[in-house]
Amino acid sequence: MGDARGTGGEGGAAALDPLLIRTLQEVGAAATTVYLLRPGEEVLWLAVASRHLAEVLQPWGRVALTTPTPGTDAVVGNELIWVNGQEELARRYPRVALTLPYRFALAAAPITAGERRWGALVVLWSSHPPRLTRRERARIGEACTHIAELLQRAEESGRPIVPGAHPHQLPEPEARSAGPAEAIAAVDFAERLPQGAFALDVVGRMMFVNGTAAELLGRPRAELLGRMPWEALPWLDDPIYEDRYRAAVFSQQPVTFTARRPPDRLLEFELYPDSRGMSVCVTPTTSGGGEPIPDDGAAGGPSRVGAIYQLMHLAVTLAEAASVRDVFDLIAEQIGPAFGAQGLVLLLTEGSRLRIVGQRGYDPGALDVLDVTSPQAPTTPSQYVLVNGVPAFFSSPEPLERIYPGITRITGKSAWAYLPLKVSGRPVGCCILSYTEPHFFPEEERTLLTSLAGLLAQALDRARHFDAKQELAHSLQESLLPTVLPTVDGLEVAARYVPATTGLDIGGDFYDLIPLDATTSAAVIGDVQGHNVTAAALMGQVRTAVHAFAAAGAPPGRVLAHTNRLLTDLGRDLFTSCLYVHLDLKTRTACLASAGHPAPLLRRARGRVDTLEIEPGLLLGIEPDVEYPTVEVSLPPDAVLTLYTDGLVETSDTDLDDSIAHLAGALAEARYDSIEELADILLGDRRRAGPLGDDIALLLLNVR
Structure with missing residues (x-):
């Protein structure tokens, strides 16, 4: 069943088996998984899993590094992540806890070699004291080192270990073999027990059933052996019972529940699991034993709890997808593979037409037939299901060819699931999953895909609204910031605006360059409080006011004072920091005034950097009558005056003064041929410090 491809030694990922088994024994853990990065991808693939976890972890078969999980955090942070139980898991990783609601502790550690990131090793315990011991940490670290070495050797040999569509299942240590006489004695022992007893293998199939159990379950042994309990016994076909089974599998702890046989x-069922399977005792009872008993008929549908957990996982994941691109990537990376599909097309309604917004597994030209107009007059299956609102499943080419001749030849596929996407009766689009070979869609799978279509429709509807807001934000931002700064003889200028990585992509950071006469210009930079349309609109008003007062010939302190008076008169509840610079290109001097803005930096020709100490006045918009002191500095040849907003220096874990000193150091050490290149160097240095928590505006001025 293993499918981690590449060979790196005999058997591909199986080469890791001895090392993983030894690690489990040394740390006393119940299970393990290995996630690997494929070359060129920022996605962790489940490459190896303990046999009893392979199915349970199916929704987590592929995890983007941006998804918060213990494994991804271990890889991204290059550190061991310890989670001591379900409560901590729910607090730190709620999405994981929602889909794996069982008792366990885990450690996730990065598999690295030098600068190379290979993936993560995850070790699970059914229970564990609150802290890992030094010995356990050391053993896990040693295991990661050895795994990295093995992966490196495999790659250098030309036979890399690459995760495949299904994880390799870690074999269990060999069980003690019983002789014929002992085996017969064991069967006789079980048959003499007053209670029912049966044994499940690692995937849940009944491999032994004693006579009492067969009588209590109401089926001959021949109808039970080789089948899962919820398949052989309709009254156990309920998610709540399979969930109890999964809880025992995952936690490796005994579990008890009560069921009603019609x-x-x-x-009463008592489940006693280990890594090789499960022993189950069944006895008559007169009470529920503390476990809920479903109402009669509650199980009646075909749903499997595994499918329900998968749907829960997808629901949570879809809730985190912001844009239409995010939703499509999620479908392509998780949903398509989860259903074994080789092709995917996502179409959205756009006015009177269906437009393809993403596809996988097709030649681009083959999809022209699907990118169509007028869904009100169906000419393709996607239009038909959208008009009728009912999914269509084609298990083989023939039925579809009879309705839409030629479509199978054009698309090159042999089975399809067409899922209409509607929200409150309003069409949103259509999702098409396709298969290169005929594919039978059982009722359970059809039910799950139909439910999934509803989740996709809601996610896409939210994503379209998000994209529309983002487009509005970009348009507003572009209209309020200068598209091109004016050219001024004798002055070299570089400007950058970078939005924060979180929140609505619009803010109040601004900059401007204002030519005043043949030898003087003004430069301004500022930051309006907040990240919303109101902040952006106020930013536009500040820019306009500064322009007007600067053009009227007011000195720097008066420009800020007049602008401040205007803002207080407007009665806005947002405040603004601002730095205004009057440049005299003839005398090579700058006169500066600040309204609570970070101090500018001056880089001299030989790399020395000074922080220009300006007495900052009050932020704009707080009090109406405020004076703003000014300071005059000389600008030596090839000096660069650096104006910036606090997003360039603020990080969550560093003191602001230290961050400004770091920026000064980066400015001093920078080697560049133009200040455009210098601007990119400074922004690159900030990005390496961590995610942006605020917008960045940067304005560099060089008086030649």
Whole structure:
């Protein structure tokens, strides 16, 4: 069943088996998984899993590094992540806790070699004291080192270990073999027990059933052996019972539940798991034993709890997808592979037409037939299902060819699921999953895909609104910031605006360059409080006011004072920091005034950097009558005056003064041929410090 491809030694990922088994034994853990990065991808693939976890972890078969999980955090942060139980898991990783609601502790550690990131090793315990011991940390670290070495050797040999569509299942240590006489004695022992007893293998199939159990379950042994309990016994076909089974599998702890065998007989099931399977005792009872008993008929549908957990996982994941691109990537990376599909097309309604917004597994030209107009007059299956609102499943080419001749030849596929996407009766689009070979869609899968279509429709509807807001934000931002700064003889200028990585992509950071006469210009930079349309609109008003007062010939302190008076008169509840610079290109001097703005930096020709100490006045918009002191500095040849907003220096874990000193150091050490290149160097240095928590505006001025 293993499918981690590449060979790196005999058997590909199986080469890791001895090392992983030894690690489990040394740290006393119940299970392990190995996630690997494929070359060129920022996605962790489940490459190896303990056999009893392979199915349970199916929704987590591929995890983008941007998804918060213990494994991804271990890889990104290059550190061991310890989670001591379900409560901590729910607090730190709620999405993981929602889809794996079981008792366990885990450690996730990065598999690295030098600068190379290979993936993560995850080790799980059914229970564990609150802290890892030094010995356990050391053993896990040693295991990661050895795994990295093995992966490196495999790659250098030309036979890399690459994760495949399904994880390699870690074999269990060999069980003690019983001789014929001992085996017969064991069967006789089980048959003499007053209670029912049966054994499940690692995937849940009944491999032994004693006579009492067969009688209590109401089926001959021949109808039970080789089948899962919820398949052989309709009254156990309920998610709540399979969930109890999964809880025992994942936690490796005993679990008890009570079920009603129709019409009214209560049976208590006691599950005793280990890594090789499960022993189950079943006895008659007169109470629910503390476990809820489903109402009669509650199980009646075909749903499997595994499918429900998968749907829960996808629901949570879809809730985190912001843009239409995010939703499509999620479908392509998780949903398509989860259903074994080789092709995917996502179409959205756009006015009177269906437009393809993403596809995988097709030649681009093959999809022209799907990018169509007028869904009100169906000419393709995607239009038909959208008009009728009912999914269509084609298990083989023939039925579709009879309705839409030629479509199978054009698309090159042999089975399809067409899922209409509607929200409150309003069409949003259509999702098409396709298969290169005929594919039978059982009722359970059709039910799950139909439910999934509803989740996709809601996610896409939210994503379209998000994209529309983003487009509005970009348009507003571009209209309020100068598209091109004016050219001024004798002055070299570089400007950058970078939005924060979180929140609505619009803010109040601004900059401007204002020619005043043949030898003087003004430069201004500022930051309006907030990240919303109101902040952006106020930023536009500040820019306009500064322009007007500067053009009227007011000195720097008066420009800020007049602008401040205007803002207080407007009665806005947002405040603004601002730095105004009057440049005299003839005398090579700058006169500066500040309204609570970070101090500018001056880089001299030989690399020395000075922080220009300006007495900052009050932020604009707080008090109406405020004076703003000015300071005059000389600008030596090839000096660069650096104006910036606080997003360039603020990080969550560094003191502001230290951050400004770091910026000064980066400015001093920079080697560049133009200040455009210098601007990119400074922004690159900030990005390496961590995610942006605020917008950045940067304005560099060089008086030649």
